[in-house]
Amino acid sequence: MANQEDDFKKVISHAKEYGYVVQSSEIYDGLSAVYDYAQNGAELKKNIRDYWWRAMVQLHENIVGIDAAIFMHPTTWKASGHVDAFNDPLIDNKDSKKRYRADVLIEDFAAKLEAKAEKEIAKAAKRFGDAFDREQFVSTNLRVLKYREQADEVLTRMARSLESEDLADVKALIEELEIACPISGSRNWTDVKQFNLMFGTRLGATADSSMEVYLRPETAQGIFVNFLNVQKSGRMKIPFGIAQVGKAFRNEIVARQFIFRMREFEQMEMQFFIRPGEQKKWYEYWKDARMKWHLSLGMGESEYRFHDHEKLAHYADAAADIEFRFPFGFKELEGIHSRTDFDLANHEKYSGKKLQYFDPELGEHYVPYVVETSIGLDRMFLAVFSNSLREETLEDGTTRTVLRLPAVLAPVKAAVLPLVKKDGLPELAHEIIEELRWEFMVQYDEKDAIGRRYRRQDAAGTPFCITVDHQTLEDRTVTLRYRDSMEQKRVPINSLSGEIHREVDVKEWLKKASV
Ligand code: GAP
Numbered sequence: 224m225a226n227q228e229d230d231f232k233k234v235i236s237h238a239k240e241y242g243y244v245v246q247s248s249e250i251y252d253g254l255s256a257v258y259d260y261a262q263n264g265a266e267l268k269k270n271i272r273d274y275w276w277r278a279m280v281q282l283h284e285n286i287v288g289i290d291a292a293i294f295m296h297p298t299t300w301k302a303s304g305h306v307d308a309f310n311d312p313l314i315d316n317k318d319s320k321k322r323y324r325a326d327v328l329i330e331d332f333a334a335k336l337e338a339k340a341e342k343e344i345a346k347a348a349k350r351f352g353d354a355f356d357r358e359q360f361v362s363t364n365l366r367v368l369k370y371r372e373q374a375d376e377v378l379t380r381m382a383r384s385l386e387s388e389d390l391a392d393v394k395a396l397i398e399e400l401e402i403a404c405p406i407s408g409s410r411n412w413t414d415v416k417q418f419n420l421m422f423g424t425r426l427g428a429t430a431d432s433s434m435e436v437y438l439r440p441e442t443a444q445g446i447f448v449n450f451l452n453v454q455k456s457g458r459m460k461i462p463f464g465i466a467q468v469g470k471a472f473r474n475e476i477v478a479r480q481f482i483f484r485m486r487e488f489e490q491m492e493m494q495f496f497i498r499p500g501e502q503k504k505w506y507e508y509w510k511d512a513r514m515k516w517h518l519s520l521g522m523g524e525s526e527y528r529f530h531d532h533e534k535l536a537h538y539a540d541a542a543a544d545i546e547f548r549f550p551f552g553f554k555e556l557e558g559i560h561s562r563t564d565f566d567l568a569n570h571e572k573y574s575g576k577k578l579q580y581f582d583p584e585l586g587e588h589y590v591p592y593v594v595e596t597s598i599g600l601d602r603m604f605l606a607v608f609s610n611s612l613r614e615e616t617l618e619d620g621t622t623r624t625v626l627r628l629p630a631v632l633a634p635v636k637a638a639v640l641p642l643v644k645k646d647g648l649p650e651l652a653h654e655i656i657e658e659l660r661w662e663f664m665v666q667y668d669e670k671d672a673i674g675r676r677y678r679r680q681d682a683a684g685t686p687f688c689i690t691v692d693h694q695t696l697e698d699r700t701v702t703l704r705y706r707d708s709m710e711q712k713r714v715p716i717n718s719l720s721g722e723i724h725r726e727v728d729v730k731e732w733l734k735k736a737s738v
Contacts, residue, residue, distance in 0.1 A: 235481050239627070241683045243267065244482060251637065256478030256486045262366060264604070266634030268489075268533050271603050272468055274632065275491045278516050278733055279596075286464035286493065287457055291445025293470055293708035294426060294436050299444050302573035303566060308537040309440060311394055311476055312385065316404035317411040325393050325415045327404050327477050329381045336374040340367045356443040382534055390415040393405040420473045422486075437473035443595060445469070446494045447566045450591075451578055454496075461580055461591055462505065466493040468600065480551065489600035490527045496591040498582065499564065500717060505594040506541055506561045511555060511719035512736075513596050514545060519736035520629045522610045528553060538565040545598075547606045556606055557598035564590040607632060611684065626684035627707055631732040636663040636723055638680045652691045655701070655716060663723055669733045681706055686725055 237245040242263035246253035260268055280288040293304035300306050312325040318622075343366050344492055348355045361367055377400065384392040393415045403410050421440050426431035439445065446465045453465050469493045478484050497505050512531065527549075532542040539560045547556040567578045568591045575695060579588045611627045630636070639655050649669060659665045666685070668676050673690060680688050690702040704711045714722060725731075 228670050231481070231609075233520070234550055234612055235606075237612055237624070237626070237682070238264070238481075238608060243624065244537045244604075247279045256475055256484065258485060258601075259481050261299045263634040265718075267628070267632060267684075268600060268604055270489065270632040270634070271607065272489075274518075274520075274729065274733070275598070275600075275603075276468065277729060279464070279491075279493050279738055282733065282737070283464065285459065285462065286466055286495075287453060287459070288448055288466045288468075289446065289453060290469065291442070291449060292451060293439050295448065295470075296544060297436050298422065298573050299310075299448060299570075300437050300440075303444050303447075304537045304569070305421060305437075305440055306419070309420050309497045310421060311392060313418045314394065314397065315413040315478060316407055316409060317405035317413060318405050318409040321404060321406050322476060323392075323404075324477050326381060326385065328397060329377060329393070329400070332400050333374040333377050333400055336370045336377075339372040339469070340374075343367050343370075366567055379531070390417070391711050409685055418474075419475070420475065422472045422474055435497040439470075440471045440473050441471050442467045442490045442492045443494060444566070445596065446492065447570055447578075447593075450494075450496065450567060453582065462495060462497045462501075463584060464495040468492075482605050483549065483551075483554065485601055488602075490597060491600050491603075492595060492597045494562075495594045495596075496580070497594060498585075499589055499592045502540070502561045502563065502592045502594060506559065508595050509596050510543055510545075510559050513559060513598075516736045517545060517547075517557075519732055520607070520632070521735075522607070522629070522712050526610060527556075530555070535637055536560070538562045538592060539552075546576055549605065550609050550611075556602055559595065560597065562593040562595050563693060564592050566593065567591065597727075622680055623678055625681040625706065628684040628686075629732070630686040630726045631729050633684050633686050633727070634664060635666045635683070635685045636727050637689055637719075638668045638676070639691065640668050640673060640676050642673060642692040646693065647696060648691050648693070651695055652689075655689060655691065655719065659717075659719060659723070662720060663727065675705060677709075686726055689737060 241263060242261040245261055247259050248254050273465040276288065280286050288669065290349045300463050313322055314325045314328070315322050315491060324336065343364060344357065346362060347360050348357070369462045377396070380396055381393065384390070384396065389416070394412060397412060398410065401410060422438040423435055424438065425433040446467055449465070453459065454463070468489065470487060471490045474483050475486055478486060495505060495509065518524060528546050530544045530546050532544070535542055540563050541561040543559050544555040544675050545557040545559070546553045559575050571578045571590065578590060580591050607628060613625050614622055615625055616622050618702050625648070637659065641652040656667055657663050668680070670676070677688055686706045688704040690700070695701050696710060699716045701716060701719070702711050703714045703719065
């Protein structure tokens with residue numbers, strides 16, 4: 224556990240030190256769960272966004288992209304169910320006046336039981352050494368069984384109470400488990416109340432004419448309300464998809480995992496409109512396609528897993544998460560949801576406008592069903608960044624910190640380094656930069672000894688270093704150094720573009736997603 228926490232702290236401090244992510248308004252001590260992307264972070268985020276957009280929009284003849292406004296007519300959120308059902312159950316401690324998510328307090332309690340079970344297992348593994356049979360121990364040791372059974376009971380009861388909106392029982396469970404406030408240590412709790420996660424604001428200047436609106440909590444609704452506009456103007460035939468990337472806002476109460484759970488974040492969503500009855504087929508299709516997209520980045524198959532939902536959101540008839548191994552364990556990265564005709568049918572009802580499709584093959588009108596893929600851009604950023612950060616011990620016993628970002632996503636593709644700051648080498652380095660910057664993000668770096676510059680670029684995630692030395696003046700060749708293997712080779716300046724292209728060409732990377 225301590226190790227996980229340390230690893231995560233390293234990710235956060237590395238993100239700050241190398242210009243990726245910083246707290247918003249840091250000079251004012253920050254704003255909780257709001258972050259800014261610095262120079263490298265903005266590039267990495269843009270590259271992830273492009274990688275998604277190309278895979279989803281550019282490579283699919285039947286998917287188009289839109290960019291809807293963040294403000295939407297307030298009735299949108301009544302129709303979508305967010306006004307009534309987009310809630311977290313909250314509880315206040317009367318002594319500390321601190322507010323908690325009731326379900327998180329209970330989940331933390333269950334996690335402690337699991338940690339106790341793990342401790343027993345670790346103790347036994349140490350005692351028995353090589354002879355330790357984990358599977359047998361876990362299935363027979365009474366203490367482990369007891370901890371796990373209790374955790375299971377607690378979570379099942381909580382799920383049942385939340386499902387049936389029995390908030391009194393959620394409070395009763397917190398009291399029975401004797402859960403105390405981490406700040407005051409007291410068990411003096413208020414009742415559990417539902418709290419809506421949407422941010423509200425007012426649109427318009429005067430008190431009379433202004434109207435209460437929400438900052439959108441998901442980008443999906445901007446797609447649903449534009450379904451007919453796009454279908455008609457694009458002459459789209461079912462099945463077809465509409466994609467969108469944009470900001471979403473949620474007043475998250477538990478916000479303690481860096482950019483994993485933010486109050487202002489970005490989503491990359493695609494709604495795929497299909498014939499009613501075909502949802503199972505398309506749901507499976509998109510689960511598979513989205514997993515392939517992830518795997519194309521080469522971060523390792525074992526880092527992902529599917530988690531099928533038992534408790535479904537208010538709009539879904541089937542749902543699965545693609546979970547990723549974050550520094551704090553496997554957690555949701557992307558959701559694939561079979562949303563039926565829930566959204567379009569409700570928008571028809573609330574707007575009084577028909578949102579139907581005429582299917583020329585069937586010769587009938589219907590409200591299409593929808594399968595959605597929804598991924599948080601910031602969460603994907605955290606997945607890529609944390610997976611790439613490594614401490615490596617080299618053959619000579621020294622260590623290096625390297626950010627092994629997939630080259631296609633790296634903010635800066637190559638750094639051009641004059642060996643010394645004289646003899647015309649800086650000028651030649653700038654000449655190379657002028658040539659390469661038409662195709663790639665490149666950077667000039669002349670400060671410090673060459674070894675330190677290599678390490679700095681390794682830690683910043685730059686896949687290539689190009690060193691200009693005295694030989695370059697004579698034969699126009701440079702040293703090309705690869706970040707991951709640290710291999711160095713001598714290449715002519717005019718072949719640099721081809722060498723870099725081979726590693727960063729988005730086409731080659733994305734082809735792996737389509738096999
Ligand atoms: N339109 C469906 C929808 O919004 P969701 O599961 O609530 O579904 C989809 O969100 C994805 O958005 C999540 O899988 C996650 O990657 C991202 N996401 C949700 N809340 C987030 C938050 N507070 N901060 C960062 N990313 C978030």
